[in-house]
Amino acid sequence: MSDITVSQAIDAIYASIQNDNEDLDQHIAALKEAMAREGLKEATFETARLAQPNRQGRKLMQAYFKKKGVVVGFA
Template identity: 60%
Template sequence: MVGEPTVADAIERIYQSLQADNVDIDMHIATLKAALTRAGLKEAVFDPARLVQNNRSGRKLMQAYFRQRGVAVTFSPS
């Protein structure tokens, strides 16, 4: 397991990707999915304050996009 990103690492990369107009977002989602599986977690928790589109429609779009790729997303209270 050495060198495999943690859930926190994968989430951080997704924040960076979102800031960079979604560059490599699908790859980062796949990395996150694998990290969640290794950690035995069912969902990823994001801080809505760090999202580019921190509004209801932006969060719903993100949840739907990630869900299509097998990752459940929730948002921490801001």
């Protein structure tokens, strides 16, 4: 993977979510690497930009990302 920033990785994840989760696991891995480089413990996503912005959608996203080793928060 190339060296991308956390914000670039999050934007790639938003795009992936809009494209039926295409390459989502690769984008999560890139986000995890970027977070490690930048020393971040949590990735913050905007609820309005999610495909399912309700509580159920947020919890599902948190659970999936947690399995991949990424802690997710929402703004």
